[in-house]
Amino acid sequence: MITIIGSGVVGLTCADMLIDAGCQVQVITASTGVDESACSWWAGGMLAPYCEMESAEPLIGELSGISMRYWQSFCKYNADCEYTDNGTVVISPNRDQNMLKHFAQKTQQWKKLGAKQLHDLEPILHQHQDALFYPTEAHIEPRRVLRVLWKKVCEHAKVVTSTTLSDAEIDELATSAEKQDSWLLDCRGYSASAKLSDIRGVRGEMIHLYNTELSLSRPVRLLHPRFPIYLVPRANQQFMLGATMIESASRERASVRSVMELLSAVYAVNPAFSQSEIVEIGVDVRPTFPDNLPKIIKQGRRLLINGMYRHGYLLAPACAKIACDLILQHNSPPALSALIYDEHSV
Ligand SMILES: Cc1cc2nc3c(=O)[nH]c(=O)nc-3n(C[C@H](O)[C@H](O)[C@H](O)COP(=O)(O)OP(=O)(O)OC[C@H]3O[C@@H](n4cnc5c(N)ncnc54)[C@H](O)[C@@H]3O)c2cc1C
Structure with a gap:
């Protein structure tokens, strides 16, 4: 059983991809499900890689291609969401x-x-x-896509809501993931700051x-x-x-x-x-993070997926894909693997 902490856009896109890959998943979240306690609730939902290039790293371009294809396909198969590609x-x-x-x-x-x-x-x-x-830019409605993702997660995974895990409890879950050859995905957004000194x-x-x-x-x-x-x-x-x-x-x-x-x-x-x-x-x-790019930090069988900055919707599916490739032992393109920080190799 893979445990995901957090039901923001990062946690839910990870859950979605792992469910599709046939994994058993549980999501534990401090939120009641999808609600205003997550930063993801407040986003604009703009998928605007070219405008963002004004101040963002070129890698954002490659990541956003993956994410935009994900949202396009996600909205195509879920009538309650709309992928509006009017630029x-x-x-x-x-x-x-x-x-x-x-x-x-x-x-x-x-x-x-x-x-x-x-x-x-x-x-x-x-x-x-x-x-x-x-x-070629697009936008989505964050609250709608989060609700549809959450519905799918509730149907196919175990969910524990309104539960704020302490760092000690999260460490215990990580230890148990190690023992069971499973994984723990920490997708707590800014709430994980005690674990991430440079965020x-x-x-x-x-x-x-x-x-x-x-x-x-x-x-x-x-x-x-x-x-x-x-x-x-x-x-x-x-x-x-x-x-x-x-x-x-x-x-x-x-x-x-x-x-x-x-x-x-x-x-x-x-x-x-x-x-x-x-x-x-x-x-x-x-x-x-200092370079405004996301990171996937690997500590044994714990992955901390964080640092989405102003690009949560633009980057979360790409980061979720990198995390899933790691878990399922598929190769990610080398440029994207640069976002993986293996604690033991730093
Ligand atoms: C005003 C505004 C506008 C934005 N506009 C855009 C935009 O147009 N496009 C774009 O791509 N991005 C935008 N963003 C950025 C985007 O919203 C964030 O990058 C993204 O939401 C971060 O997602 P996350 O999943 O990492 O964190 P969050 O959405 O904060 O999710 C964290 C989850 O972890 C849970 N959690 C926290 N602590 C615990 C704990 N101890 N135990 C259990 N669960 C816990 C929370 O309850 C929550 O469910 C915007 C942000 C803001 C504030």
Whole structure:
């Protein structure tokens, strides 16, 4: 029996792949199943490898290919989820056009849009004259995919919910995995920080807006000198507005300053957003290693899969695949094996 701790996007994608491979799995989680206690609950669900290349390592490109194929196929076979591959639009305030130029220089796979093309694509961006369009990017609805994953896990695995394991209990599970030639997968996100000396928290605050007058078909990123934001369209006339990036591990409620910054920037996308209702304000901490890349740390038969940073949905399936390949003794491509840190070989 393989034990997985955590029911965020990392734990659930690992469980999904191991179940499909015919393994017996149990998931133990502090969450009630899928809920707001996991960082994964608060994500935008953008699958935007080319935009992320502005500041991310090239390896992210290879990993995201695996993850995007996983989500595409997952959504194809699960009617409750949708893989929307309408791309991403990137804009900047009209007075800051240099930012768009700079962003274009650092990224690939974009098309430049003039005013007419942009307004045809996203009519609510009618105040903007130029944009970059990344046609091969996609997005998913995190809460929907988590629920579908959780349902599958409940049907095919043993689940223990609302159980916060102590480090000592986790060590015991690891010892028992060693003895039984099984595996323990620690997918606790930032809560595993006591075990991972170099992990840090990057706090993110987000807001859900409801607006019946406005609609978008794809995520829009606004480059902004001080408050870059993005909007991800959701079902039922809702928009996920995100997200702050603050070097802090605090999960305290959102600050007035952050909410004001997010809301004032969304005004620059279209002033009609000021008429939106605020549905929800959320906060969580992105688990992040110094190079902002994930790690799969192997300690005997314990794997710690962590450090998804702002790329949980973009990278979790790829990391789950690397972990499964390790467990099932399949070979991972060498570039991806670079994410495996064998404690005994470091
Ligand atoms: C505002 C915001 C926006 C984001 N937007 C995006 C985006 O658009 N695209 C993207 O790819 N990523 C995005 N991210 C990042 C993404 O959400 C994270 O990288 C990802 O959720 C981390 O997943 P995880 O499974 O490692 O951790 P978590 O989702 O935090 O899951 C950890 C799990 O472990 C359980 N657990 C913790 N401690 C214990 C314990 N002691 N015993 C048992 N169970 C335990 C928890 O209950 C939980 O179920 C965003 C993050 C934030 C905050």
